[in-house]
Amino acid sequence: MASRRAVLFGGAALLAAPAIGRAQAAWPARPVRFVVPFPPGGAADLLARSLGQRLGERLGQSFVVDNRPGAGTAIGTAATAQAAPDGYTIMIGTVSSHAMNPSLNSKVGYDPVADFAPVAAFATLPFFLIAHPGVAARDTRELLDLARRQPGRLNYASAGNGTSNHLAGELLKLSTRTDIAHIPYRGSAPALAATVAGECQIMFDLSITALPQIQAGAVRALGVASKARSALLPNVPTVAETVPGFEASAWFGIFAPARTPDAIVAKLADEIDGALEDPAIRQRLVQQGAEPMRLGPAPFAAFVKEELARWGGVIRDAKIQADG
Numbered sequence: 001m002a003s004r005r006a007v008l009f010g011g012a013a014l015l016a017a018p019a020i021g022r023a024q025a026a027w028p029a030r031p032v033r034f035v036v037p038f039p040p041g042g043a044a045d046l047l048a049r050s051l052g053q054r055l056g057e058r059l060g061q062s063f064v065v066d067n068r069p070g071a072g073t074a075i076g077t078a079a080t081a082q083a084a085p086d087g088y089t090i091m092i093g094t095v096s097s098h099a100m101n102p103s104l105n106s107k108v109g110y111d112p113v114a115d116f117a118p119v120a121a122f123a124t125l126p127f128f129l130i131a132h133p134g135v136a137a138r139d140t141r142e143l144l145d146l147a148r149r150q151p152g153r154l155n156y157a158s159a160g161n162g163t164s165n166h167l168a169g170e171l172l173k174l175s176t177r178t179d180i181a182h183i184p185y186r187g188s189a190p191a192l193a194a195t196v197a198g199e200c201q202i203m204f205d206l207s208i209t210a211l212p213q214i215q216a217g218a219v220r221a222l223g224v225a226s227k228a229r230s231a232l233l234p235n236v237p238t239v240a241e242t243v244p245g246f247e248a249s250a251w252f253g254i255f256a257p258a259r260t261p262d263a264i265v266a267k268l269a270d271e272i273d274g275a276l277e278d279p280a281i282r283q284r285l286v287q288q289g290a291e292p293m294r295l296g297p298a299p300f301a302a303f304v305k306e307e308l309a310r311w312g313g314v315i316r317d318a319k320i321q322a323d324g
Contacts, residue, residue, distance in 0.1 A: 035091035037076025073097035081115035087264035103312035121253035121295040126226035157191035157200035168204035168248035207289030
């Protein structure tokens with residue numbers, strides 16, 4: 001009798017297989033919720049809206065941005081992890097949501113590896129090391145010489161404890177054994193405003209917000225924290241030209257909840273890659289200070305693990321603790 005049930009179950013599974021395939025092939029059959037764990041108007045929100053619009057055009061369904069900020073990206077990220085794994089909830093994840101915040105807070109509410117299906121990394125925004133014009137340094141080397149002559153006298157602004165520009169600053173200190181004081185603010189905008197006003201002396205800020213201030217002469221670009229110089233400011237040297245191996249950037253990628261069907265993940269990854277072939281979307285990324293980053297599901301998953309280990313090491317070595 002048991003063998004008969006097994007045969008019947010196997011036959012039912014074979015009959016069901018085409019129906020499952022058709023269901024997955026039809027994705028998306030309704031609008032897709034696109035979670036952004038940041039407030040409207042920031043880099044992640046702008047990039048998500050640009051990509052979501054293009055995906056909607058390619059797939060014939062709306063990608064509806066759902067801003068879920070709070071708790072250093074944890075609220076929106078946890079909401080995505082807990083969503084049904086049916087392809088109708090995805091999120092834009094970042095170095096903050098999937099590498100820094102989980103390393104900083106063991107009670108973040110999700111596992112950045114086990115709870116997600118990485119789909120694709122699609123963009124990276126480099127940090128610029130900027131200074132108020134009153135700082136007596138014109139590049140990274142001069143800044144570090146100044147910091148060594150006056151330990152503890154220089155300070156740098158950040159968007160808050162454990163944020164990406166805070167950790168970029170700590171990475172610079174660890175890499176160069178310099179003493180520069182950290183001044184946290186409640187977000188990148190007030191931190192940048194404080195640097196422009198001279199309340200703070202230096203800051204690592206993303207290209208999308210730093211560039212207008214650099215071009216206006218409100219701050220001076222000392223270096224760019226990417227592997228190569230920025231095409232937008234090719235005369236600004238990389239920080240790595242002074243501090244070998246230094247790199248700090250904010251990457252952006254798409255994640256689905258764990259156990260989302262492989263066929264949906266693969267289709268979405270292909271569509272994202274196709275969108276990046278479009279000159280218009282590439283130009284839009286460049287205008288926002290971003291650089292295309294093309295990693296599919298498997299290499300993106302490996303990259304996330306590497307970033308988690310890397311920034312976890314910075315948090316441990318710098319002895320950073322979560323607020324509260």
